[in-house]
Amino acid sequence: MAKLVKKAAELGFCPGVARAVETTMRAARSTPVFTLGRLVHNDVVVSELEAMGIAVIHSLDDARGLVAISAHGVPAQVYHQLQHRGLKFIDTTCPIVRKAQQVASQLASEGYFVVVYGDPGHAEVKGLLDRAGPKSKAGLSVSSIFRGRLPKRLAILSQTTRLSHEVQAFVGELLTSLEKFQDIRIAVTLCSHVARRAREAASLASSTDLVVVVGDPQSSNSNRLVEWCNQFGYARLVSSANMIDGEWQELRVAQTVGVTSGTSSPNWLIDEVIDAIERLD
Ligand code: SF4
Known part of the structure; x- marks a missing residue:
């Protein structure tokens, strides 16, 4: 069928x-x-x-x-x-990233120590840290950023492609030490396009047998979309239509398949993957 x-x-x-x-x-x-x-x-x-x-x-x-x-x-x-x-x-440079750079620069000029929730090795995060200057740090966990004393005035922003629940968990962990700060600012620099994809992906994962996320293995937003979908159902990353075959047991038995993609997957590649899924018996 x-x-x-x-x-x-x-x-x-x-x-x-x-x-x-x-x-x-x-x-x-x-x-x-x-x-x-x-x-x-x-x-x-x-x-x-x-x-x-x-x-x-x-x-x-x-x-x-x-x-x-x-x-x-x-x-x-x-x-x-x-x-x-x-x-x-x-x-x-994406206008949303440029806005985040301006926010980083503004917060640093107001005297805050700027923390960027994100991958320190990612090009966007390097650009944000550069705008925030020497009193700034990036990381994906509080322990990787602060090993000793916490700054009195702290501003938190994030890499634009992180998911909202990740940032909330990070901020929540920092707020457990609330009494150690004098002033905390939280700037929301998340990309709304990524947030919408995540919301839709969660709904697809809840309502289908399997979600195929079309994306490159090196694309962190694609990989995170897979992890996110796996909290609601079952998802896998697919980088090309060649990965769609009858050997894939979960796909073979699935009656409904959701398809979403990372932000760097072209439409023609997604269409090829969908064609290959539809051709399976
Ligand atoms: S994911 Fe969002 S912030 Fe990043 S390039 Fe795309 S639109 Fe811009």
Whole structure:
């Protein structure tokens, strides 16, 4: 019997990634473009861009044309380096990330010690810490950020793609030491597109036999979406239609399959996965 596929209303590239990819592709039609780091956390998209002559570089030393800054943004010093080297660039920093950078900078200027809930190795978080200056730290647990005394004035913000319940748990843990602070500010810098996907994914996981999350194994928001769905049902990450086959027992017996995606999965890839699911007996 054919499976009933329930597709999430919001999936595919998020607006920030769509804007970054479209802007970069448009520029590449008339000039060589080099992306500073991977433009998106998705191998198939990076390969597509490479096929158009858009190369990934990890140092401005390797730039031989227009430099594209990704949706995650960069530390402020990168703009100085670009200017110093006389390199032209396109800045595809997502407006939501840019707003978070402004918040980090504002809170630091008001004298707060700024804590960013997020992965310290992620490009966006590095950009936020850069805006917050020396009195700032990032991490995914209170113990990884504070080992000794707590600052008196603390501001908390988060990487835009974290999920609301994760931030709430982190803030909740910090608030158990409430009496040690004089002043605490919590700035909500979460991306509403990610939050909507998470809400919809939870509802899909509760109402289907299995949720397929289309995303790259390196995409942290895709992996977290899988973890989140697994709290309500059963979900798995699928990076291409090749992973859809009759050997996958849970998929073979599922009658209803929910499909959602990470923010860096293109629509054509999702459509291929859905076609493959619908072709299964
Ligand atoms: S996930 Fe949200 S914040 Fe990140 S690039 Fe997409 S729209 Fe922007």
